[in-house]
Amino acid sequence: xxxxxxxxxxxxxxxxxxxxxxxxxxxxxxxxxxxxxxxxxxxxxxxxxxxxxxxxxxxxxxxxxxxxxxxxxxxxxxxxxxxxxxxxxxxxxxxxxxxxxxxxxxxxxxxxxxxxxxxxxxxxxxxxxxxxxxxxxxxxxxxxxxxxxxxxxxxxxxxxxxxxxxxxxxxxxxxxxxxxxxxxxxxxxxxxxxxxxxxxxxxxxxxxxxxxxxxxxxxxxxxxxxxxxxxxxxxxxxxxxxxxxxx
Numbered sequence: 001x002x003x004x005x006x007x008x009x010x011x012x013x014x015x016x017x018x019x020x021x022x023x024x025x026x027x028x029x030x031x032x033x034x035x036x037x038x039x040x041x042x043x044x045x046x047x048x049x050x051x052x053x054x055x056x057x058x059x060x061x062x063x064x065x066x067x068x069x070x071x072x073x074x075x076x077x078x079x080x081x082x083x084x085x086x087x088x089x090x091x092x093x094x095x096x097x098x099x100x101x102x103x104x105x106x107x108x109x110x111x112x113x114x115x116x117x118x119x120x121x122x123x124x125x126x127x128x129x130x131x132x133x134x135x136x137x138x139x140x141x142x143x144x145x146x147x148x149x150x151x152x153x154x155x156x157x158x159x160x161x162x163x164x165x166x167x168x169x170x171x172x173x174x175x176x177x178x179x180x181x182x183x184x185x186x187x188x189x190x191x192x193x194x195x196x197x198x199x200x201x202x203x204x205x206x207x208x209x210x211x212x213x214x215x216x217x218x219x220x221x222x223x224x225x226x227x228x229x230x231x232x233x234x235x236x237x238x239x240x241x242x243x244x245x246x247x
Contacts, residue, residue, distance in 0.1 A: 002028065003028055003029065003030060003033065004021075004027060004028070004029055004033060004045075004047075005017060005018055005021070005027060005045050005046070005047040005061065006045075006047040006059040006061050007028075008027070008047070009047040009048060009049045009056075009059050010049055010056045010058075010059055013049050013051060013054070013056055014049065015046065015047065015048045015049075015075050015078070015079060016046075016047050017044070017045060017046040017047065017069070017070050017075070018044060018045055019043075019044050019067050019068055019069040020043055020044065020067050021037055021042070021043060021044065021045050022034065022037060022038070022043070040063075041065060042063040042064060042065055043064060043065060043066055043067050043068070044063065044064040044066070044067055044068035044069070044070075045061055045062070045063050045064070046061065046062050046070045046074065046075065046078060047059050047060070047061040048060050048061075048075070048078045048079050048081075048082045049082065050082045050085050050086045050089065051082070051083075051086055052086050052089060052090050052093075053090075057086065057089060058085075058089075060078060060081060060082050060085060062078060101241070104135050104245055107131055107134055107135050108131075108135075108245065110131075111127065111128070111131040114127055122156075122157070125143050125145075125156050125157035126157050126159070128141075128143055128157065128228065129141040129142065129143050129157045129158055129159040129160075129228075130159045132159070132228065132230050132246070133159045133160040133230075135245065136230050136232060136242075137232070138160075138232065138233045138234070139160050139210070139230050139231060139232045139233065140158065140159070140160040140161050140208050140210055140230070140231045140233075141158065141159045141160055141228070141229065141230050141231075142155060142157070142158045142178075142228075142229050142231075143155075143156055143157040143158070143218075143226065143227075143228050143229075144156065144171075144178045144182075144226045144227045144228075144229075145218075145225060145226035146173070146182060146224060146225055146226050147170075150173070151172060151173055152170055152171065152172055152173065153170070153171055153173060153178060153179065153182055153226055153227070154169060154170045155169040155170070156226070161208065162207075162208060162209075163204060163207040163208055165204065165207070166204070167201040167203065167204030168200055168201050168204075171200070175200070176198065176199070176200040176201070177190065177196075177198055177199060177200075177213065177215055177229065178215060178227040178229060180198060181215045181216065181217050181227040181229075182217055182224045182226065182227050184217075185217050185219060185222075185224050186217065187214065187215065187216045187217070187243050187246070187247060188213075188214070188215050189213070189214045189238045189243065190212065190213040190214070191212055191235070191236075191237065192211055192212065192235065193205045193210060193211060193212070193213050193231065194206075194211065199213075205231070208231070208233070209233045210231035210232060210233055211231075211232060211233065211234060211235050211236070212231070212232045212234070212235055212236040212237075212238070213229060213230070213231045213232075214229070214230055214238045214242065214243055214246055215227050215228065215229035215230070215246075216228055216229075216243065216246045216247040228246065230246060
């Protein structure tokens with residue numbers, strides 16, 4: 001961000017050009033980028049940001065092999081193309097989101113139907129964690145139930161794991177992430193498990209390669225029966241819709 005004409009176009013959300021990139025004092029280039037430009041051999045460049053609802057999504061850039069100052073009509077033409085690209089990209093994003101939402105609702109509906117098909121507790125729990133992994137992709141899902149004492153909760157089902165070692169499988173209510181979820185009777189979102197001091201199973205998180213986490217309490221009236229958690233193997237910002245879906 002801010003480097004070269006494309007980085008400046010992203011930063012200032014406006015077209016940026018240079019008639020002689022390598023000798024332009026107003027354009028900052030790293031040594032790596034400067035070497036790349038030298039190898040490619042181009043001299044002039046025009047970069048126009050792709051803006052979606054005012055936010056920079058990317059850049060369209062055109063290059064000339066000789067020194068060149070783009071005309072206003074050329075800047076306007078490339079800006080129009082960037083505008084069309086923004087519309088196309090936004091439509092694609094909306095379609096992808098709608099498709100993903102439809103798939104999740106379909107999976108949730110199927111889960112609701114299958115849960116009533118058995119009275120075996122362990123089978124029900126396995127279906128829940130399996131569906132969670134299906135809903136959220138490359139992830140690990142774990143389901144915890146409060147023990148009879150009401151003071152601890154134990155791991156009862158999991159899906160998506162690659163590690164044989166399950167790590168800590170029992171927590172006090174209020175301890176760790178799941179213990180906090182049960183104690184507060186509220187969802188919990190952790191953007192990065194590697195940096196959250198409340199996470200207890202750190203070695204297991206590292207083995208599984210999980211980063212972002214979301215968990216929700218299992219409530220029956222005012223009573224907390226346990227918690228369901230999902231941990232993703234890539235950085236992810238859980239939306240309100242996704243947290244609601246988990247609940």
